[in-house]
Amino acid sequence: MSYPADTSIVVDQATKSFTLRYHRTFKQVTVAMLKGHQVSDTFQAVDDVSFTVEQGESVGLMGLNGSGKSTLLKMINGVMKPDSGRVLTRGRIAGLIATGAGFHPQLTGRENVYLNAAVLGMTERETARKFDDIVEFADIGRHLDSPVGNYSSGQFARLGFAVAVHVDSDIFLADEVLAVGDKPFKKKCLERMQEIRDSGRTLLYVSHAASSVRKMCDRVIVLESGKVGYDGEVGPGIKYLKYDAGTDEEEQDEELGADI
Amino acid sequence: MSEASSTGAALEEPRPHRRVDADLAPPTARSGLLGVFQNRYLLRLLVRREISARYSGSFLGLLWSYINPLSQFLIYYFILGKLLDRGTENFAVHVFSALIVVHFFIETFNAGTRSIVRNKSLVRKMALPREMFPVASMLVSLYHVAPQVVILFVVCLFYGWVPDPMVPVALALALGIIMLLATALALLFSVANVYFRDFASVVSILTNFVRFGVPMIYPYAVVEERFGSFAQYYMLNPLAEAVLLVQRAFWVGTTQDPSATAATELPDHLFTRGLAMVGVSLVVLVIAQLVFTRLENKIPERLN
Numbered sequence: 001m002s003y004p005a006d007t008s009i010v011v012d013q014a015t016k017s018f019t020l021r022y023h024r025t026f027k028q029v030t031v032a033m034l035k036g037h038q039v040s041d042t043f044q045a046v047d048d049v050s051f052t053v054e055q056g057e058s059v060g061l062m063g064l065n066g067s068g069k070s071t072l073l074k075m076i077n078g079v080m081k082p083d084s085g086r087v088l089t090r091g092r093i094a095g096l097i098a099t100g101a102g103f104h105p106q107l108t109g110r111e112n113v114y115l116n117a118a119v120l121g122m123t124e125r126e127t128a129r130k131f132d133d134i135v136e137f138a139d140i141g142r143h144l145d146s147p148v149g150n151y152s153s154g155q156f157a158r159l160g161f162a163v164a165v166h167v168d169s170d171i172f173l174a175d176e177v178l179a180v181g182d183k184p185f186k187k188k189c190l191e192r193m194q195e196i197r198d199s200g201r202t203l204l205y206v207s208h209a210a211s212s213v214r215k216m217c218d219r220v221i222v223l224e225s226g227k228v229g230y231d232g233e234v235g236p237g238i239k240y241l242k243y244d245a246g247t248d249e250e251e252q253d254e255e256l257g258a259d260i
Numbered sequence: 261m262s263e264a265s266s267t268g269a270a271l272e273e274p275r276p277h278r279r280v281d282a283d284l285a286p287p288t289a290r291s292g293l294l295g296v297f298q299n300r301y302l303l304r305l306l307v308r309r310e311i312s313a314r315y316s317g318s319f320l321g322l323l324w325s326y327i328n329p330l331s332q333f334l335i336y337y338f339i340l341g342k343l344l345d346r347g348t349e350n351f352a353v354h355v356f357s358a359l360i361v362v363h364f365f366i367e368t369f370n371a372g373t374r375s376i377v378r379n380k381s382l383v384r385k386m387a388l389p390r391e392m393f394p395v396a397s398m399l400v401s402l403y404h405v406a407p408q409v410v411i412l413f414v415v416c417l418f419y420g421w422v423p424d425p426m427v428p429v430a431l432a433l434a435l436g437i438i439m440l441l442a443t444a445l446a447l448l449f450s451v452a453n454v455y456f457r458d459f460a461s462v463v464s465i466l467t468n469f470v471r472f473g474v475p476m477i478y479p480y481a482v483v484e485e486r487f488g489s490f491a492q493y494y495m496l497n498p499l500a501e502a503v504l505l506v507q508r509a510f511w512v513g514t515t516q517d518p519s520a521t522a523a524t525e526l527p528d529h530l531f532t533r534g535l536a537m538v539g540v541s542l543v544v545l546v547i548a549q550l551v552f553t554r555l556e557n558k559i560p561e562r563l564n
Contacts, residue, residue, distance in 0.1 A: 003284060005279075006277075006279075007284060008280070010284060018561055019561075055277075055278055055279075055280055056275055056277065056278055074385075074560065075287075076287060077287060077385075077386075077387055078286070078287030078288040078289060078387030079288075079384065079385060079386065079387050079560050080560050080561070081286075081288055081557055086286065087286060087287060088284040088285060088286060088287075089284065089285065089286075089287040090280050090282050090283065090284045090285070091280040091281075091282045092282075093287055093387075097385060104309050104313055106312075106313045106316040106317070107309060107312065107313060107316070111309070111312070114305060115305045115306070115309055118301055118302040118305050119302065119382065119386055119388065120386075123301060124301055147316070170278065170280045170282070197275070198275055198276075199275075199276065199278070200275050200276045200277055200278030201278060
């Protein structure tokens, strides 16, 4: 099957199941088997999910906790392979799925920026070119040259976020966004994500905050226990999830902090 | 599907169309050892991270890499050479040259086995060739071999050792064997360790055997003398071969009559065997890679 040239992400009947292990050690497993208890079980985290995203689309991925959003994102990110079906992407992927992943607590912020950028696929020259922008965005001042182990969780997240948004990607995945950070920084992040979207990059945004999804996205996909429950326009999507009931936009702006 | 028009705020200005030249492809990282060497920049940073993290917060820093082996050598010199006065000629050099090989192997095997679990924050979130971590462990260990070789070199000069042209060849063969073999085992055990953390404990037991399975604290001549024809099976151990190669490079040259020592203390065809062992290690590495590829799919979900 071929796809048009401006297809950015293809998820084609992707299925991923996990094994639940009730007992892990030799002793536990033996005892459980003797008693006739179940030792392990599988569950479908992502169950036969199909959709395509065009280049430049901005898609909100929503769903209750445990509905398979993160697993789906990991398959699109390439960390996991689907058990069956396939996932295809076009171009470079970056995102806030892994802010600060690989930060080494004993290394300084500066060293970690280079390392993190390399992990995200940036070359040495690219990092050097963007280094000042990254530092300015993170805005952590003198702390740049002290070990990140001494950073506050907010500073840690700032630096990770700053690196991630400076990767020149074609697809931008956003998970765990804005879970930490103060209000001015959150605002800066949202603005930055809008910039990313407006530059024609594909944006996949996982969020529980209806208002920010409304602001950011032009399509919503709702997952329900691993299956696609809804795929279409934003307003009905949020209604589908019943996230709009009873709360007005004001209140939801406050919810932003409780992302994830 | 649905270009939203009704919802959303007042941000309906058309976005620039971005054309992406790349092909639609699975997003998983190009894996395998080849993928690791295609991303040498990241590998270099990971190795540097490990090296600088080891000595972070220490005043003497990298100097410790010299102090450690030097102190070890001095212990051997006084205990084995002066106090016990046993073994063979210049026994301290004999032990020390073997120890370099053994240490390199054990460090790689131990650190490599734990490498994927230790880097789980990266492995669970980023699409990287996971072979990156065992390979980085090997390179970090290799980096620490250099100061030990420098110490050995200086010590040997004190013993009146004159380098001969075969020294670099022997050293290169020995290091080549260990690099390939230790990487292979690190690959195998790193993925096994993700499934069951027991493997890290298995490795520390295995490394105990390594110390005594090579002619380090006993000379090879004893093996030939006691084991007779069984010595040929003893020499099937690539580590023993690597140890003897380093002893050929350094220790033999420090003895009174190097050619006599080489004849009595070393097995025949040392260099040919060395070359064969490089081949064997390469085959083991290919097998390890195949096994790794089969098992690595489940790594992200088994790491927790």
